[in-house]
Amino acid sequence: MSCARLTLGLLAASAVAVCGLFLGLCLGVSEPAGLLVARGLFALTLAVELCAFGLALAVRSRYQPEEPNRRIWTLFAVFLGVRLLAQLRLATIYFDLVPGFVAGSEGLNLFYISGLRYLYTLSDLCFTGALVVAIRAWRATGLPFRALKRDYGLMLLVSLLAVATWALAGNLAILSQEFKNVAARQMQIFRLVAVSLGTLIACLCLVVRRYAVQMGGGALAGVWNAVVVAGIAHAASFLLLGALSRTWQTGAEFFEQLSLFVFAGSFMLAILRQRELTQAGESPG
């Protein structure tokens, strides 16, 4: 069994187990117990993202500076690295580990809570860049990759879902007030920026998915299909949060986190598959 398949099995089993535990606790014990599971899932996602970052750096180093794959994997590595910083910041907030000098200063605290949140935006821009570079590189090969009308229809549908989330933005701000009660308005603005970028990423993923389908299978399509699942799960996390936050806040946080776990796991899978490809090129005879 390949490393990628084993990882996929482990991640899928973890997601199912955590879902069962969450629903069991929420239905049978209490909401706070469910929230604890959501935070545990956050920590697990963080660990997967850390591994993915290390592996992405290793994959990147296997390409020469002038190769398109080097640019793509550099952008993916920066995306994961900056996202990891943002996630570590969030971990300090979730687990009450914010440094004392930050917590003690109103200005620093506001920057830490609201300003550094835009690390996610920066990382998403790198993800977007990587997808754009990949699409351009593939089209430059002369192979007949092209998006179809139905892909544009799907993009429209995804964009409409984003607009729906935009309409629910008030709920997102309320949710943010609950966990720290700081700068709810900034949170609302950030969420809208994040949803917009997430939608762009999802649309680009739909193009990449079409190209992967047009390949007709193969190892390279396997890599990019996993990236597509990651991108869609990433966008879905915002939509789930927006859709559920009015009626079930603990569930909203859990299912947002579950989407992000699927995102991290899928990205890890893509990196492992890409690593297997690069190793095939380097192994002797």
Place this chain on the structure above:
Amino acid sequence: MPVAVDLNQVIFDVLSPLLGKFTAQKAVEIACQRIKKTPAELTIADLPEVLAGLRPMLRTLLGEHLAARVLEDIERRGGGAA
């Protein structure tokens, strides 16, 4: 007595597990267009030109190392058996 090799099939067999069957087929067609032949008309004599035609595409899709490995494989299977 030399064994006749279907170069089109060799290239397809090497490329399709990596790039998929449609990409493999199209890649051969594009490489053939450069030498103004159809895939069915390919002979061992065309191998160097076909490999040169495939190289930039494979380099972009698979990276330098794997592209070189794939081209070596096609050369070995195509030219080696002739």
